Amino acid sequence: MPIATPTLPPQVAQSPAAFVRNAGQSQSNVVFESSAHGYKLEIGSHGAVIRKAARKAELQFAGASPAQVTAEDPVSAKFHLYLGGQRRENLPMYGRVRQHEIYPGIDAVYYGTQRHAEYDFVIRPQADPSRIRIRFTGANVRLEPDGSLRVDADGMLWEQKPPRAFQRIGGETKPVDARYAVAADGEISLRLGAYDRNTELTIDPTLAPFGNTAAAGLLNSRYIAIDPQNNVYVGDSNDFKATDTDLTTMRMAKFSAAGTLVYQFHVQDDRDRSFLLRSLAVAADGSLVMGGTTDSRDLPTNSNAFQPNKDLASCPPIPNSATVNCILRFGRADGFVLKLRPAGTVEWATYLGAGDRDGVNSVALGPGGKVYAVGETLSNFFPTKNEFQGCSTLPENAFLTVLRADGTDIDYSTCLRPSFSLSSRSSLAYSVAVDASGFAYVAGDVRAGNGEFPVRGAGGAAPFQSNPGGGKDAFLAKFNPAASGDASLVYSTLVGGSSDDRLDAITLDAGGQVCAAGRTQSSNYPRFVAAGSTTPLNTFRGPVDLAVTCLSANASSLVFSNLYGVQVTDLTQNLEPSEPAQRWMTRDAQGRLHVTSAFSGTFTAVNGFDNATVNPAGVYLQLAAGTRAVSILSHTPETVGVVATDTASVPFVGTTGGIRKLENLCAADLTATVQVIQGNVVFDVFTNRFRQTVSLRSLVPAPVPAGARLVFAGLPKGVAVFQPAGTTSCFTPAGAPFVILPVLPPFSAGFATVTVEFTSTGNAVVYVPKIGGPGGGI
Amino acid sequence: MKMHGLLTACALLAGAAQAAQFGVTVNVPNLSNDNLALVFQLTNSNAAANTATISNFQFTNAAVNGALTFQGGGSGSIAGGVVINDTSNPNLATIPFQPSASTAMVTFNVNLTENFTGPGVGDFFGMNLLQNGTPLDSNDPNGLDLFLAAAIGANGVSPVGYEGLRGISVTVGDPFPETGSVPEPSTMLLMGAGLAVAGALKARR
Numbered sequence: 001m002p003i004a005t006p007t008l009p010p011q012v013a014q015s016p017a018a019f020v021r022n023a024g025q026s027q028s029n030v031v032f033e034s035s036a037h038g039y040k041l042e043i044g045s046h047g048a049v050i051r052k053a054a055r056k057a058e059l060q061f062a063g064a065s066p067a068q069v070t071a072e073d074p075v076s077a078k079f080h081l082y083l084g085g086q087r088r089e090n091l092p093m094y095g096r097v098r099q100h101e102i103y104p105g106i107d108a109v110y111y112g113t114q115r116h117a118e119y120d121f122v123i124r125p126q127a128d129p130s131r132i133r134i135r136f137t138g139a140n141v142r143l144e145p146d147g148s149l150r151v152d153a154d155g156m157l158w159e160q161k162p163p164r165a166f167q168r169i170g171g172e173t174k175p176v177d178a179r180y181a182v183a184a185d186g187e188i189s190l191r192l193g194a195y196d197r198n199t200e201l202t203i204d205p206t207l208a209p210f211g212n213t214a215a216a217g218l219l220n221s222r223y224i225a226i227d228p229q230n231n232v233y234v235g236d237s238n239d240f241k242a243t244d245t246d247l248t249t250m251r252m253a254k255f256s257a258a259g260t261l262v263y264q265f266h267v268q269d270d271r272d273r274s275f276l277l278r279s280l281a282v283a284a285d286g287s288l289v290m291g292g293t294t295d296s297r298d299l300p301t302n303s304n305a306f307q308p309n310k311d312l313a314s315c316p317p318i319p320n321s322a323t324v325n326c327i328l329r330f331g332r333a334d335g336f337v338l339k340l341r342p343a344g345t346v347e348w349a350t351y352l353g354a355g356d357r358d359g360v361n362s363v364a365l366g367p368g369g370k371v372y373a374v375g376e377t378l379s380n381f382f383p384t385k386n387e388f389q390g391c392s393t394l395p396e397n398a399f400l401t402v403l404r405a406d407g408t409d410i411d412y413s414t415c416l417r418p419s420f421s422l423s424s425r426s427s428l429a430y431s432v433a434v435d436a437s438g439f440a441y442v443a444g445d446v447r448a449g450n451g452e453f454p455v456r457g458a459g460g461a462a463p464f465q466s467n468p469g470g471g472k473d474a475f476l477a478k479f480n481p482a483a484s485g486d487a488s489l490v491y492s493t494l495v496g497g498s499s500d501d502r503l504d505a506i507t508l509d510a511g512g513q514v515c516a517a518g519r520t521q522s523s524n525y526p527r528f529v530a531a532g533s534t535t536p537l538n539t540f541r542g543p544v545d546l547a548v549t550c551l552s553a554n555a556s557s558l559v560f561s562n563l564y565g566v567q568v569t570d571l572t573q574n575l576e577p578s579e580p581a582q583r584w585m586t587r588d589a590q591g592r593l594h595v596t597s598a599f600s601g602t603f604t605a606v607n608g609f610d611n612a613t614v615n616p617a618g619v620y621l622q623l624a625a626g627t628r629a630v631s632i633l634s635h636t637p638e639t640v641g642v643v644a645t646d647t648a649s650v651p652f653v654g655t656t657g658g659i660r661k662l663e664n665l666c667a668a669d670l671t672a673t674v675q676v677i678q679g680n681v682v683f684d685v686f687t688n689r690f691r692q693t694v695s696l697r698s699l700v701p702a703p704v705p706a707g708a709r710l711v712f713a714g715l716p717k718g719v720a721v722f723q724p725a726g727t728t729s730c731f732t733p734a735g736a737p738f739v740i741l742p743v744l745p746p747f748s749a750g751f752a753t754v755t756v757e758f759t760s761t762g763n764a765v766v767y768v769p770k771i772g773g774p775g776g777g778i
Numbered sequence: 779m780k781m782h783g784l785l786t787a788c789a790l791l792a793g794a795a796q797a798a799q800f801g802v803t804v805n806v807p808n809l810s811n812d813n814l815a816l817v818f819q820l821t822n823s824n825a826a827a828n829t830a831t832i833s834n835f836q837f838t839n840a841a842v843n844g845a846l847t848f849q850g851g852g853s854g855s856i857a858g859g860v861v862i863n864d865t866s867n868p869n870l871a872t873i874p875f876q877p878s879a880s881t882a883m884v885t886f887n888v889n890l891t892e893n894f895t896g897p898g899v900g901d902f903f904g905m906n907l908l909q910n911g912t913p914l915d916s917n918d919p920n921g922l923d924l925f926l927a928a929a930i931g932a933n934g935v936s937p938v939g940y941e942g943l944r945g946i947s948v949t950v951g952d953p954f955p956e957t958g959s960v961p962e963p964s965t966m967l968l969m970g971a972g973l974a975v976a977g978a979l980k981a982r983r
Contacts, residue, residue, distance in 0.1 A: 680902040680929045681823045683868040684922050686913050690821065690868070691922060692899075755921075760867040762850075764822040766898045 014259025067099035084270030222641025230257035263344030286342035291363035335360035348407035354379030369405030374429035387414035398429035412481035418448035430504035463493035491555035497522020510591035541565025668773035704744035707774030722757035822864035826893035833859035844874030
């Protein structure tokens with residue numbers, strides 16, 4: 001079963017790891033640390049600790065002296081630390097850290113890439129390398145036949161590759177034989193071949209999580225953004241001090257398109273309160289807006305922020321019981337919005353909330369740099385302005401707030417909720433998109449009775465669905481923040497069937513059409529494809545299907561709505577109990593829509609595409625512009641996050657295991673665009689196989705890139721392709737063998753030929769050639 | 779035997795509209811006393827049924843030195859004609875022989891039906907030369923060291939002969955006559971009919 005190739009974006013892959021001095025963000029025994037994409041490395045005076053998520057391997061040097069630790073090779077990246085209300089901006093970062101004289105005449109030097117750490121022993125002339133004794137505290141160490149070390153530490157496997165030793169003599173690098181030796185107690189020493197003791201010797205092992213590839217992200221990298229210059233922003237909220245569930249730290253890293261780390265941003269509560277990052281929006285100039293929920297008082301706000309102080313989040317200034325109740329609820333979480341400058345320092349930040357629990361689920365940037373935020377609030381005193389509807393004491397009220405570009409005030413803020421404040425009613429807003437005119441499009445869900453939720457079409461038209469279908473229903477709404485009151489709601493419609501439905505990712509397609517993705521448990525969820533469309537209308541598979549719905553401009557009808565169900569369930573897994581797991585959606589430069597969703601359970605089929613049984617945690621759909629024909633993109637075994645595309649429309653997704661580049665799970669069918677000329681099938685009396693030469697060329701002026709597949713459809717029983725590259729899974733027909741093709745020349749440039757061998761137990765070697773596009777699975 | 783041979787020749791000519799008929803000359807110089815073999819194949823690639831009949835073998839400065847063997851669909855004899863059909867895959871007929879001089883030659887006729895249906899390509903008739911069980915090299919562009927190739931396609935058959943090292947060559951031309959004179963086709967028909975009648979009268983007496 002093909003799985004996404006865990007490919008990092010090149011910007012991240014090329015960037016070396018960078019170190020920063022511990023200024024309080026880590027435990028006191030850490031002098032320098034590096035938070036790379038694949039691991040975190042902490043260096044103290046007595047060795048080092050390498051971490052991946054909540055697991056670690058402690059590297060110590062037995063018999064070593066406490067070392068002086070210094071940093072070398074300053075890099076251009078800066079570290080911005082906001083800790084416990086203190087700001088330390090533009091802290092220098094370095095490419096290497098040195099522990100001096102761990103043994104007489106021997107230093108340890110640390111550096112690395114985004115994927116794995118490296119450390120060298122630098123042995124000065126006449127120093128004795130036999131004194132080096134390495135220990136992984138509490139770990140089982142095994143010497144592998146290839147000379148590497150397999151370290152089982154804290155329930156996680158690490159690999160230390162065979163050491164490479166060398167000396168530079170007369171301008172040349174001369175290798176020196178080096179091997180590990182492991183004692184019965186796990187202590188590791190080095191065995192060296194002959195070398196010049198009057199010249200400095202370098203011994204270079206490499207330490208990485210075992211089987212580490214680009215997917216081994218230490219940074220829980222679910223929130224990503226790519227700006228128009230192809231700079232990549234990677235962030236999440238995570239903690240390395242204790243366990244994954246302690247969300248005291250929120251991080252962001254920016255990698256330039258050239259592969260340079262630009263900055264690391266780090267905000268941390270010093271009293272173990274949490275930051276929960278939920279959304280990113282990047283501006284064309286590289287400034288970044290972050291939105292989420294926090295119960296920390298340490299959000300780095302300025303005094304002129306809209307809500308600079310969590311404890312002063314709005315309560316009615318009336319000395320009565322309502323105020324007391326409001327004060328008592330100060331400890332609840334508030335939403336927050338934070339803006340970073342292109343260089344990574346905080347430009348402004350604000351809380352967004354009131355006395356009770358509030359949270360921001362999505363942020364988007366509008367004209368003039370205004371920040372649009374949506375979420376839910378339990379606070380009837382949630383700040384509103386020019387509102388269509390005030391907030392109430394409902395269990396949850398969906399809200400939309402438009403902040404000024406400098407975060408000092410709000411220009412518009414409203415709730416959108418059922419009219420009755422009953423505990424059985426609620427509304428939540430999950431996602432917001434903004435068009436060039438500043439109109440806001442909001443997706444969410446609502447539980448309400450008939451006539452309780454505001455619905456209307458634009459310009460007096462009837463909305464697509466006025467009444468609830470049953471259970472929770474999804475809603476789509478459009479607001480004009482420049483208007484006030486009733487006029488500020490342009491349209492609002494329900495979308496749903498008889499069971500629970502939700503739309504939680506929204507985007508505008510190339511034509512300005514609003515499209516949203518979500519989940520439905522309704523077998524009668526409304527579906528629609530345009531007359532004459534070749535896109536099949538999928539049936540509900542259940543018990544929960546992924547839904548994609550696009551609405552007409554006046555919200556009175558559907559433009560497209562289809563279901564993508566898996567065999568068992570597509571219920572999302574919650575990474576943190578307080579977070580509703582959701583889908584993400586974006587539009588690429590070619591107008592295609594990309595949807596990511598987490599899945600749990602056994603993934604055996606998605607409508608129209610049958611795959612082998614696996615257990616994924618993320619699946620990605622790519623909907624072609626216009627036709628909305630869907631390609632199933634790769635899936636990964638981690639919980640998925642934001643999907644973002646670069647300027648070449650290449651999709652990347654943030655996951656709990658790092659950023660992944662997505663590839664087509666089901667290859668495009670190129671059969672109609674490739675000319676295939678089959679040669680005769682001839683029996684080779686020497687090899688006892690049947691051989692055939694096949695000539696292929698593209699039928700269009702452009703070549704077909706290497707990696708396309710020649711699929712042998714309809715081979716009779718008993719006839720097999722001797723050297724297939726694989727077998728099809730979701731490409732028609734399922735199970736047929738295929739071979740990988742080289743570049744197929746364009747029409748005028750001749751043919752590429754491949755030789756295929758078959759074995760036959762009697763039947764004719766005959767098949768229908770089909771061509772699958774390159775990339776990923778098939 | 780002679781009558782039978784005349785009848786066989788007539789049958790070949792009469793069936794020319796539905797089969798390709800051609801003569802093959804195999805020159806094998808400088809392989810005296812080597813154990814060689816002719817390996818014929820009819821490879822099945824489509825639904826159309828085809829048959830290859832190889833007959834009128836003449837060995838010059840060479841002789842058969844083993845039994846005719848078949849793999850897959852095949853029947854017949856060297857003397858009476860070797861028939862390969864595409865009921866299986868592969869379909870092979872192997873004739874071992876040994877040159878006795880440096881200028882050995884083998885000739886034979888091939889009658890190959892031309893039935894073709896799609897999809898894909900048609901059946902294929904070819905021949906390898908083995909030396910002690912190993913195929914001799916040829917300049918066959920297929921890379922399979924064939925010395926004779928005849929693909930059955932929508933446009934019929936165009937047989938081709940190839941060359942090898944040490945002067946080995948295979949050429950394709952008109953079918954060879956049976957050993958003896960070669961009358962005109964119409965005469966052959968009349969002669970054959972007359973002979974058949976004469977033979978039947980004789981048997982009745």
